[in-house]
Amino acid sequence: MTEKLAVDGGNPVRTSPWPSWPVFGREEEEIILDVLRSGQWWAVGGRRVPEFESAFAAMQDAKHAVAVTNGTAAIEIALRALGIGCGDEVIVPPYTFIATASSVLAVGATPVFADIEPTNLNLDPAAAEAAITERTKAIIPVHIAGCPADMDGILALAAKHHLIVIEDAAQAHAAEWRGRKVGALGDCGTFSFQASKNLNAGEGGCIVTNKEDVADKCWSVHNVGRTRSGKWYEHHVLGGNFRMTEWQAGILLAQLSRLPEQTERRTSNALRLTALLDQIPGIRTLPPDERVTRHAYHLYVFRYDSSEFGGRSRGDFLKAMGAEGVPVSAGYVPLYKEIVFQRKTAGVGSWCKAGRHVDYSRVACPVCEQVCDDAVWLFQTMLLGDAADMDDIASAIEKIRAAWTA
Numbered sequence: 001m002t003e004k005l006a007v008d009g010g011n012p013v014r015t016s017p018w019p020s021w022p023v024f025g026r027e028e029e030e031i032i033l034d035v036l037r038s039g040q041w042w043a044v045g046g047r048r049v050p051e052f053e054s055a056f057a058a059m060q061d062a063k064h065a066v067a068v069t070n071g072t073a074a075i076e077i078a079l080r081a082l083g084i085g086c087g088d089e090v091i092v093p094p095y096t097f098i099a100t101a102s103s104v105l106a107v108g109a110t111p112v113f114a115d116i117e118p119t120n121l122n123l124d125p126a127a128a129e130a131a132i133t134e135r136t137k138a139i140i141p142v143h144i145a146g147c148p149a150d151m152d153g154i155l156a157l158a159a160k161h162h163l164i165v166i167e168d169a170a171q172a173h174a175a176e177w178r179g180r181k182v183g184a185l186g187d188c189g190t191f192s193f194q195a196s197k198n199l200n201a202g203e204g205g206c207i208v209t210n211k212e213d214v215a216d217k218c219w220s221v222h223n224v225g226r227t228r229s230g231k232w233y234e235h236h237v238l239g240g241n242f243r244m245t246e247w248q249a250g251i252l253l254a255q256l257s258r259l260p261e262q263t264e265r266r267t268s269n270a271l272r273l274t275a276l277l278d279q280i281p282g283i284r285t286l287p288p289d290e291r292v293t294r295h296a297y298h299l300y301v302f303r304y305d306s307s308e309f310g311g312r313s314r315g316d317f318l319k320a321m322g323a324e325g326v327p328v329s330a331g332y333v334p335l336y337k338e339i340v341f342q343r344k345t346a347g348v349g350s351w352c353k354a355g356r357h358v359d360y361s362r363v364a365c366p367v368c369e370q371v372c373d374d375a376v377w378l379f380q381t382m383l384l385g386d387a388a389d390m391d392d393i394a395s396a397i398e399k400i401r402a403a404w405t406a
C-alpha cells in the first residue's frame with residue numbers, strides 16, 4: 001500500500017516553510033540609516049559605491065569593477081564599451097535568461113545561438129566554434145545556475161578566432177573555475193544583484209575586468225559618456241545613466257559579508273542532496289567537474305525521466321512536488337523559441353538593418369531542447385536550509401515515484 005500523494009488529497013511531506021529570503025539584520029539596518037542620514041544618496045561623490053566596487057572586485061579576483069543599475073544593463077554596457085554594434089554577431093547559449101541575448105539586440109548586433117553541453121548546461125565550445133562566421137565579434141558564455149562554463153574551451157576558441165569574451169556571471173557570485181573566480185577570466189564579466197540572486201540588493205549589477213581600458217570604457221558608458229578625469233559637461237562616447245545608488249551599494253556591502261557562509265551552506269546541502277538523489281531511479285543529477293572548484297548553486301538542477309515514474313509527465317511531477325510542500329520549477333524554454341525571436345529575424349525589422357539574416361524559427365539546439373523538456377529546478381534559498389530539508393526533498397520524490405510505479 002503506497003502513501004497517498006498530497007496532490008491526490010494525502011498529507012504532504014512537509015508543511016513547514018523554507019528559509020526566508022532575503023536574509024538581513026542589524027548590518028543592513030545600520031548601513032541604510034547611515035546612507036539616509038549622510039544625505040549622500042547617489043554615487044557621485046559617495047563612498048559606498050566605490051567601497052562596494054573594491055570589495056566585489058577583490059571577491060571575484062578582478063582588478064576593476066564598475067557598479068551599475070542591473071545585470072541586463074551590465075551586459076549592454078560591456079558590449080558597447082567593447083565596440084560591438086550593428087552588423088556584428090555574438091554567440092550566446094539558448095539556455096539562459098532573455099537578457100543574455102536581448103542586450104546583444106539592444107546594441108544592434110545579432111545573437112547567434114549555439115547549443116549547450118548536457119553535463120553543465122552551459123555553452124558547448126564545439127557548438128560555438130561551428131557557429132562562427134566572418135561577422136562574429138564576441139562570445140557570451142553564461143555560468144548558468146552558478147556552474148562555470150568550460151572556460152578552457154571558450155578562451156582557447158576566443159584566442160584562435162580573435163573573439164571578445166564577456167562572461168554572463170549573473171548567477172555565479174563567488175563561483176570558481178580552476179581556483180579562479182569567474183568574471184575576469186575573459187575580457188570582462190557581468191553580474192546581477194536582482195532580488196532572487198545569491199547577492200541581492202533588489203536590483204543592481206556590476207562589470208568586472210582585469211583590463212583597465214575596458215573598465216574605463218564601461219565607466220564612461222555607464223555615466224552618460226563622461227570620462228573619469230573629464231569635466232561634468234563633457235561627453236566622449238554614447239552612454240546612458242546606469243549608475244548604482246548609495247542605497248544599493250550599502251545593502252550589497254552588508255550582504256557581501258554574508259555570502260561566504262551562505263555559499264558554504266548551499267554547497268554542503270547540494271552535495272548531500274546529490275548523494276540522496278543519485279539513489280533514486282529516474283532522477284539524474286549533473287555530474288561533477290573537477291575544474292569547477294566552486295559552484296555558486298544559484299539553482300540546483302536535475303533531470304527527470306518520466307519512464308521511471310510510471311510515464312507521468314514532468315508537468316505532473318512539478319505539481320505533485322509542489323503539493324508535497326517542495327516548490328520546483330521547469331525553468332527556461334530555448335531562448336530562440338521566445339516570441340520576441342520567433343516574431344522577428346535579426347538583421348531586418350526595427351532591430352538593425354545591417355548584418356546577416358537569421359531566421360530564428362529555423363534554429364534548433366537539440367541538447368537545450370531536451371534539457372528544457374526534462375530539467376527540474378530548485379531555488380538557492382532552499383539550499384540555505386539544513387540537512388533535514390534536503391532529506392524532505394528526496395523523500396517527496398521517493399513518495400511520488402512509489403505512488404506512480406506501484
Ligand SMILES: Cc1ncc(COP(=O)(O)O)c(C=O)c1O
Nearest residue numbers: 070071072097099170192193194
Ligand atoms: C543569466 C542571467 N543574465 C542576465 C540577467 C539579468 O540581470 P537583471 O535581472 O539584474 O537585469 C539575469 C537575471 O535575471 C540572469 O539570470
